Amino acid sequence: MTGSDGGPQIGRPAVGGPEELSRNEIDHRLREILLPVINGSSRAGASVALTGPAGIGKSYLASEFVDQARSSPAQVLTAVGDPARRRKSFAVINDLVGDPPRGEDPTEFVFTRVDSMCAGGPVLVWIDDVHQVDAASLRALRRLVWAAGNLPLAVLLAARTQPSREQVDVILQQTDLCIQVGPMDPKLIRTLVHSLVGRWPAANLMRAFDATGGNPLFIKELFRSLESRRALRPVGRDSLDLSDDAVSPTAELGPLVRDLLRQMDDESGLELLSALAVLATPASLADIADLMFTSVEALRPMLERLRRSGLVIGSSGSDTDLIGVSHDVYRDAAYELIDEPARRALHKRAAELLRASGSSPALVARHLLRAAAGADATADSAIEPALWEAARESTDFAPAVAAELLAEIPTYAAATDHAGTAVAQQARALFLSGQMRQAVDVVQAQLPATTDPRAQAELFRLLIQSQVDAAQTAAALRTIEGPLAAPDLPLETRHQLEQVHAWVRILNGDWQAAAADISASMPALVASDDRNAQAQALVSLSCAAHLDGRSLEASALIEQQFALQLDDEGRQAQTSALVWPPFFDLFARGVEPARQAVLDTRRRSQELGASWLSAYHCFVAAGIAFTAGDWNDALAEYTSGLELAEESGSGWISIAIGQVAYMDAHRGNIRAAQDRLRHFSSRRLPLQFGSDDPGWGALAALEASGDTEAAAVFARDLWAAAPAGGPIWMLQIAPDVCRVGLIGWAPGLCERVAEEISALDYSGSPAFAHSVDLVMGMSGGDVDLLETAATSATNYGFTTVAGYALEEAACAAATASQLQRARDRMEDALAIYDRMGAVTDRDRLLARTRSLGVRRGSRERHRPARTGPASLTATERRVAGLVREGLTNPEIGTRLYLSPRTVQVHVSHILGKLDLRSRVDVATAMASEALATDSL
Numbered sequence: 001m002t003g004s005d006g007g008p009q010i011g012r013p014a015v016g017g018p019e020e021l022s023r024n025e026i027d028h029r030l031r032e033i034l035l036p037v038i039n040g041s042s043r044a045g046a047s048v049a050l051t052g053p054a055g056i057g058k059s060y061l062a063s064e065f066v067d068q069a070r071s072s073p074a075q076v077l078t079a080v081g082d083p084a085r086r087r088k089s090f091a092v093i094n095d096l097v098g099d100p101p102r103g104e105d106p107t108e109f110v111f112t113r114v115d116s117m118c119a120g121g122p123v124l125v126w127i128d129d130v131h132q133v134d135a136a137s138l139r140a141l142r143r144l145v146w147a148a149g150n151l152p153l154a155v156l157l158a159a160r161t162q163p164s165r166e167q168v169d170v171i172l173q174q175t176d177l178c179i180q181v182g183p184m185d186p187k188l189i190r191t192l193v194h195s196l197v198g199r200w201p202a203a204n205l206m207r208a209f210d211a212t213g214g215n216p217l218f219i220k221e222l223f224r225s226l227e228s229r230r231a232l233r234p235v236g237r238d239s240l241d242l243s244d245d246a247v248s249p250t251a252e253l254g255p256l257v258r259d260l261l262r263q264m265d266d267e268s269g270l271e272l273l274s275a276l277a278v279l280a281t282p283a284s285l286a287d288i289a290d291l292m293f294t295s296v297e298a299l300r301p302m303l304e305r306l307r308r309s310g311l312v313i314g315s316s317g318s319d320t321d322l323i324g325v326s327h328d329v330y331r332d333a334a335y336e337l338i339d340e341p342a343r344r345a346l347h348k349r350a351a352e353l354l355r356a357s358g359s360s361p362a363l364v365a366r367h368l369l370r371a372a373a374g375a376d377a378t379a380d381s382a383i384e385p386a387l388w389e390a391a392r393e394s395t396d397f398a399p400a401v402a403a404e405l406l407a408e409i410p411t412y413a414a415a416t417d418h419a420g421t422a423v424a425q426q427a428r429a430l431f432l433s434g435q436m437r438q439a440v441d442v443v444q445a446q447l448p449a450t451t452d453p454r455a456q457a458e459l460f461r462l463l464i465q466s467q468v469d470a471a472q473t474a475a476a477l478r479t480i481e482g483p484l485a486a487p488d489l490p491l492e493t494r495h496q497l498e499q500v501h502a503w504v505r506i507l508n509g510d511w512q513a514a515a516a517d518i519s520a521s522m523p524a525l526v527a528s529d530d531r532n533a534q535a536q537a538l539v540s541l542s543c544a545a546h547l548d549g550r551s552l553e554a555s556a557l558i559e560q561q562f563a564l565q566l567d568d569e570g571r572q573a574q575t576s577a578l579v580w581p582p583f584f585d586l587f588a589r590g591v592e593p594a595r596q597a598v599l600d601t602r603r604r605s606q607e608l609g610a611s612w613l614s615a616y617h618c619f620v621a622a623g624i625a626f627t628a629g630d631w632n633d634a635l636a637e638y639t640s641g642l643e644l645a646e647e648s649g650s651g652w653i654s655i656a657i658g659q660v661a662y663m664d665a666h667r668g669n670i671r672a673a674q675d676r677l678r679h680f681s682s683r684r685l686p687l688q689f690g691s692d693d694p695g696w697g698a699l700a701a702l703e704a705s706g707d708t709e710a711a712a713v714f715a716r717d718l719w720a721a722a723p724a725g726g727p728i729w730m731l732q733i734a735p736d737v738c739r740v741g742l743i744g745w746a747p748g749l750c751e752r753v754a755e756e757i758s759a760l761d762y763s764g765s766p767a768f769a770h771s772v773d774l775v776m777g778m779s780g781g782d783v784d785l786l787e788t789a790a791t792s793a794t795n796y797g798f799t800t801v802a803g804y805a806l807e808e809a810a811c812a813a814a815t816a817s818q819l820q821r822a823r824d825r826m827e828d829a830l831a832i833y834d835r836m837g838a839v840t841d842r843d844r845l846l847a848r849t850r851s852l853g854v855r856r857g858s859r860e861r862h863r864p865a866r867t868g869p870a871s872l873t874a875t876e877r878r879v880a881g882l883v884r885e886g887l888t889n890p891e892i893g894t895r896l897y898l899s900p901r902t903v904q905v906h907v908s909h910i911l912g913k914l915d916l917r918s919r920v921d922v923a924t925a926m927a928s929e930a931l932a933t934d935s936l
Contacts, residue, residue, distance in 0.1 A: 018051050018161075018172070018180040023061065023188065026050070026179055030065045030156075033177060037154040038074035038122045043911045045122075045148035047155035049130075049172045052181035054329050055217025055253060058158040059128050061181065065156065066126050074122040074154065077114075081132030083328075084280035087390065087405055088362040089398035092127065092137035105397050107140040108890060111900060114144060114153065115889050119919035122152040129328070130159035131168050136398030138167045139433070139647065145174050146643050146901070150908030167400070183214020192216060196223055199234065202241035217329060218253045225260055257333040269302045270334070273311060273325065277335040278346040278370075282314065282324035290353055291346065340374045347371035351382075361390035362405065369408065383412040395429065403429035403438075420446070420455050427462050434649035436470035439463075457493075464500060471651025471685050473508040477501060495525060495533035503540045507652070509690020509724060515544035531564050538564075539577045542584070547689055549727030550764030551588035555581065578605050579616040582624060587728060587765040591628045591797025598624065602897035614899050615644035619656050629799030631663050631836045633875045636905035643901055651685045658693025665700035666838040673701040691725040692718065696733050703740055704840040712744030719753060727760045731771040735804050738778045743848075754779035767796040774805045783812045783821065790828075803832035807845045814852035822854045869925070871913045879906045883919050884926040 021029065029048070036042035050058040070076055077096050085091035090106040100109035117123045125144060127133065133141065141157075148155050157175065159168055172178050184192065189209055193201045201209070208226070212218035226232050226242070235241045261270060275292050276283070285303070289296045303323065306312035311330050314323035325331040338346070351367035354360075365386040372380050387409050394402040406429060409422035423446040430439035443463040450456050460483075467476035480501045483489055489497075498521060505514035518537050525534045538561035546554035558580055566574055582597035598621045605613045618641030625634035638660050645653050657680045664673035677694050687693070695718050702711035715737045722730045722737075734753050741749030754775050762768060770792035777786035790805035806829035813822035826849050833842040849855075872880060875896075882892045889900040889907070896903070907919065914925050 018049070018178040020180040020182045022182055022185065023057070026061055026181065027065070029177065029179065030061075034065070034069075034124070034154045034156065035072075037152055038069050038072045038124050040073050040122050040152065043152060043916070044908065045151050045153035045155070047145045047148045047157070047175040047177075049157040049159060049175045049178045050181055051159055051161045051172065051178060053160060053162065053215065055215045055327070056181045056183070057216050058181050060216075062126060062128065062156055062158045066124065069124050069154075072122075072124075074124045075117055076124045076126070077117075078126045078128070081127070081129040081134075081137075082281045083132050084363060084366060085360075086132060086134050087366060087394075087401055088134055088360045089136040089394040089401045090134065090140065092133045093140045096125065096127075106136070107143060107397065108900070110140050111143055111147065112888055112890050114147070115151065115900070115904065118151040118153055119888075122154065124154045124156065126156045126158075128158045130157045130171065131161075131165060132328075133168075134398075135167055135400035135404065135433070136394065138171060139398075139400060142167075142171050142174065142647070143643075143901075145171060147904060148176075150904050184216055184219070185214070189214065189219060192219055193223065193240070196220065197227075197240060199238055199240040202235050202239045204242040205232070205240060208242060212253075215253065217327065218256070221253065221256050221260060225256055228260065228263060253329060254333060254336075257329055258336055261330075261333055261337055269306050270337070272299060272302050273306060273330070273334045274338045274342075275346060276312065276323065276325050277331045277338070278343065278350060280331065282322035284320045285318075285323055286320065287353065288323060291349055344371045344374060351386075361386060361393050362401070365390045365405065365408075372412075379412070381414070384409060384414060384418065387412065391425070391429075399429040400433035400435065402426075403433060403435070417452065420450055420452065424455055424458055424462070427459065427466075431462060431466050431469075434647050436466045436472075436649040436651075439466040440470070440472070440475075468500075468504055468507070469648070469650055469652075471507075473504055473686055476504050480504070491528065492530055492533075495521075495528070495530045496536070499533050499536035499540065503536060506540050506543055507688060508686055511544045511547050511689060511726070515541060515548075518544075531566050535561050535564050535566055535574055535577075539580070542577075542580060543689070545764070546580075546584050546587065547726040547728055548764075549731075549760060549762045551584045551586075551728070552764045552766075554584040554764075555588055558584065575605070575608050575610045576613065578610065579613055579620060582620050586624055586627060587768050590767045590795075591624060591799075594624045595621075595628075599897055606894075606897065612648065615641045615648060615650060616652075617641075618644065618899060618902060622656065623659065626659050626663070627800055628797050629803065629832060629836050630873055630875070631667070631838070632909050633873055633906075635660065635663060636875075636902050636909065639905050640899050640901035644899070651683075652688050654680070654685060654687045655691070655693045658695070658697040661694065661697030662700045665697065665704040666836070666840050668704065668839045670701050670704050673697055673704075677701070689725065689729075691729040691732075692721060695721075696736070699733075699736060699740065703736075703743075703844075708740070708744040711740045712746040712749065715740040715744070716746065716749055719749065723756075727762055728765060728768070730757060730760065731762060731765075731768050734771055734775045735778070735801060738775050739804065739808070742778065743844075750775075750779050767798070770796070770798065770801060770805065774801065774808065777805070777812070778808050781812045781815060783809055783816060783818065786812055787825070790825075799832055800836065803829050803836070803838070803841065806832065807841070807848075810845070810854070811848050811852060814849055814854045819854055822849065822852070823856070826854060826856075867913050867915065869914065872910060876906050876910050876913070879903060880910050880922055880926050883907065883910075884923045886923070 033046045033048055037045050050062055052058050066076060066078065079092045079095040081092055093106055093110045097110050097113040100106045114123060114125070127141060144153065145155050147153055155175070157171070159172065161169070161172070186206065189206070190200055209219055209222065212222055231243050232240055233243045261273070271292065272288070275288055279291070285296050285299055289299055303312065311326055312323060313326045314321060325334070347367040347370040351364050351371060354364045354367065365383070368380055368383045368386050372383060387405050391402045391405040394405065403426050406422045406426035410419035413419040413422060423442060427439045427442040427446070430442060440463060443459050443466070447456065447459050447463070450459060464476055464479055467479060480497050484494065484497055484501070499518070502514040502518050505511070518540050522537060525537060538557050542554040542557035542561070545557060558577055561577055562574060564574070578601040581601055582594045585597045586594035598617065602617050605617065618637045622634045622637035622641060625631070625637060638656050642653060642656055657676060661673040661676045664670070664676065677698055680694055699711060699714055699718055702714055718733065719737045722733060734757050738750040738753050741747060741753070757772050757775050762772065770789045773785050773789035773792065776782070777789055786805055786809035790802045790809060793799070793802035793805055806825045810822045810825035810829060813825060826845060829845055830842060833845065878896060879892055882895060887895065889903040892898070892903045893900045907922070910922055914922065916922055916925060
C-alpha cells in the first residue's frame with residue numbers, strides 16, 4: 001500500500017489478518033511483488049511476510065525464491081533468528097551487514113549500509129525465523145520495511161505468528177503483503193510421499209495424513225514413524241498403504257518427533273543432538289566437543305550419522321565449521337528429552353565456556369538463567385551481575401533488549417534496592433524504546449512497593465512522561481492530581497507538577513483556561529526563583545499565545561525561556577522548546593523566516609544530541625512546506641516524522657495525519673485519505689491543541705469526492721467547533737469552509753465565517769492577515785479584495801492559500817463579467833495547483849470557471865514541469881546535488897539538517913521525476929545537467 005507520493009502510507013490501517021494462499025499462489029505473488037524490484041524494473045521496493053506454524057514450509061518457499069533471486073542483478077542479504085540470541089542486541093542485523101564501528105548506532109549503520117548498496121542496484125533482504133529475532137534487530141528491520149517504499153529494496157520475512165510477539169506483529173502488519181502459508185493439498189501430499197519412497201500413498205495412508213493438517217514436516221515425520229514401526233506395506237507395483245494392524249498416529253508433531261528421537265539406536269547421537277539443542281545456535285565442532293567434555297574426533301562419526309538422518313546441518317570438514325540442528329522442531333524435541341539435572345549442567349558449562357571466550361554477556365546470562373531453572377535448582381549468585389552486564393551492553397542503542405534483561409533482575413537480586421533500581425531502569429528502557437504502555441504498567445506496579453524517595457520521584461516522573469508522550473492525557477492528569485492534593489507537598493515539587501499539569505491541558509485543547517492559571521502562578525514562581533518551573537511555564541504560555549493569534553508574543557516568550565539559566569532538568573525542558581520557534585515564525589513573519597528557524601533549531605538539537613525531537617522537527621518542517629505549497633517536501637517530512645513517532649510511541653500525530661489526508665484528498669487520492677483517517681480514529685488519540693486537523697482532512701475528502709451537500713453539512717459542524725481551537729485554527733480552516741459553503745449552496749455558512757473571522761484579533765500573527773481578506777472577499781464577491789489577499793499570501797510565502805485566493809478571484813471576476821481578468825487569475829491559480837499536484841483543485845477550478853463562461857485559450861501558459869530536472873523542488877535539487885557528490889543519506893541529512901529517512905523520501909521523488917533507477921543514475925543525470933547549464 002502506498003501513499004500519494006508513492007511512498008509507504010504511514011498511519012494506514014493495521015492488516016486485518018494474513019491472506020492464506022496455496023503454494024502455487026504464494027510463488028505467483030512473490031514473483032509478482034518482488035521480482036520487479038530485484039530485476040531492477042521497479043524504482044520502489046516491496047516487502048512480503050510468510051507466516052504459519054512450525055514445519056508448514058515458510059522457510060522452504062522463501063529459500064526457493066531467494067535461490068532464484070541470486071541469479072538476478074540484486075545483492076542478497078540473509079540472516080536467521082535463533083532463540084539463543086533473542087537478548088543479544090543486534091545479533092541478526094550484525095549477521096546481515098556486519099558489526100558497526102565502535103560507538104555508532106547499529107540501526108543507523110544497517111540503514112546506511114543497505115541504502116548505500118541500493119545506490120548501486122536492487123537489494124533483497126531475507127530474514128528467516130523473525131519470531132526469534134532480538135528486539136533491537138526488530139527495530140532496525142522495521143526501518144528497512146519502511147525504507148522498502150522508497151528504495152530498490154525487497155524485504156522477505158518468514159515468521160511464526162504463535163505464540164504472539166507484539167514487535168513481530170507490528171512488522172508483519174507493515175509489510176505490503178502478509179501471507180499465511182496454507183496446508184499442502186492432497187495432490188502435493190501424494191507427490192511428497194512419492195519423493196520420499198518412490199511409491200504413491202494409497203487411500204488408508206492418505207487418511208492417516210489427515211492428522212498432519214497438510215504440514216509437510218509433520219507428513220515427513222509421520223511417514224518416518226510409520227516406517228520405523230513397520231506399519232507400511234506395498235500395494236501393487238507403485239503404491240504404499242498402512243498395514244492392517246497399524247495403530248492410528250498421534251495428531252501432534254512435538255510428541256511424534258520426541259517419540260522418534262527416543263527410538264534412536266545411537267545414544268551418543270542423541271547426546272550430541274541434546275548439546276546442540278542446549279546451545280540453540282550453530283556452533284563449531286570444537287566448541288561442541290568442549291561442551292561435552294570429549295574430542296572432535298569422537299564427535300565426527302555421530303555427527304555424520306545425524307547429518308544423514310536430516311536432523312543436523314553443517315560440515316564436519318573443519319573444526320571451525322558451524323553445526324546446527326536442521327529445524328527448531330527437532331531442537332525443541334531434543335531439549336525436552338534431556339533430564340533436568342543434565343540440562344542445567346550443560347547450560348552451566350555453556351555459560352562458563354562463553355564467558356571464558358569473551359562472548360556476549362547476553363549469551364552468558366541466558367545460559368545462567370537456564371541453569372537455574374527448575375523446581376530443585378539452586379540459586380546462582382553469578383546471574384545478577386551477568387544480567388546487569390548484559391543490560392549495560394544494550395542500554396545505549398538497544399533499550400528494548402535492555403528492558404527484557406532488566407526485567408529478570410528482581411528475581412535474582414541480592415538486595416531489595418538492587419531490585420528497585422532494576423525496575424526503574426527497566427521502565428526507562430521501555431520508555432526509550434517507544435513501549436510507552438509497558439513502561440506505564442511497570443511503573444504503576446513498582447511505585448507502591450518503592451520506599452526510597454529518590455526512586456519514587458524518578459518513577460513518578462517517568463510515569464508522567466510516558467503517559468504524556470503516549471497522549472494518554474486523562475491518565476496523566478489523574479497521575480499528577482494525586483500528589484497535588486497532598487497538603488505537605490514540597491513547594492518546588494508542587495510548582496513543577498502544576499506546570500506539567502497545565503501543559504498537558506494545553507496539549508489536550510484546554511489551552512485558554514490553562515494559560516490563565518499559568519499566568520496567575522508566574523509571580524509565585526519568580527518570587528521563589530524556581531527557574532525550572534518558569535521555563536515550563538514560558539513554553540506553555542508561548543504555545544497558548546500562538547494559538548490565540550499572538551505569534552509575535554509567542555516568539556518573545558520562547559526567547560525569554562531560552563535566556564533562563566537552568567539546571568540539568570530544566571535544560572531538558574529548554575531543549576524541548578526548540579520545536580516551537582519555526583512554528584511561531586511561520587505565522588508571525590512568513591515562510592522564509594520559518595524555514596531558516598527550522599534549520600537553526602535542527603542544528604541546535606543536533607549539537608545538543610536531542611534526537612528525541614526529530615519527529616517533531618519533521619512535523620514543523622512539513623507544516624511549513626505544506627503552507628508554502630511545496631507538498632512533495634511536506635509529504636517527505638511527514639512520512640519521516642510519522643515513522644519516527646510510531647517508533648518512539650508518540651501519540652501526538654493528529655496534525656500530521658490531518659494534513660497528510662488533506663494533501664491526499666487534494667491530489668485525488670481520496671481512498672488513501674479516508675483509510676488514513678479511519679485508522680487514526682480507531683486509535684482514539686487526542687487532537688493536539690484541540691484543533692481538528694483530521695476533521696479538516698475529512699472535509700477535503702468529502703469535497704474531493706464531489707458530495708457537495710454532505711461536505712457543506714460537515715463544514716458547518718467543523719466550523720461550529722472551531723472557536724475551541726482558537727484564532728489561528730479558525731484562520732487556517734476558514735477558506736475551505738467558506739468555499740465548501742459557496743459550492744454546496746450554503747452561502748449563509750460563508751457569511752457566518754466572514755462575520756466571525758472579522759471579529760478576531762489577529763494583529764499578533766500578521767503573516768496570516770490575508771486569510772481574513774480572502775474570506776471577506778469570498779463572502780462579498782470582491783475581486784479587488786481577493787487579489788489583495790492573493791498578493792499578501794504570496795508575499796509571506798503562503799502559496800497554498802494564494803492559490804485559493806486566486807481561484808476565488810477568478811470566479812468573482814467571471815461573475816462580474818470581467819472575463820479576461822478572470823482568465824488571468826484562473827491561469828495564476830492553475831499554475832499553483834499544478835506545482836502542488838493538487839489535481840482536485842485544478843479540476844474544481846476549471847469546472848467552476850467553465851460554468852461561468854470562462855474557458856482556457858488555445859495558448860495556455862506554460863505548465864510547470866512534472867518530470868525532468870526542472871520539476872525538482874528546491875530541496876530535491878539540493879539533495880540531488882549532494883547525491884552527485886557521492887554523499888550517503890545520513891551525510892546529506894547532516895549537511896541539510898534532515899533525518900536520513902526524509903532524505904530517502906526525497907531521493908525516491910527524484911528518481912521518479914527523473915525516471916531513473918539508482919543514485920548512480922542521479923549523479924550522472926545531475927552532472928549532465930550541470931554541464932549543460934555551464935555551457936549556456
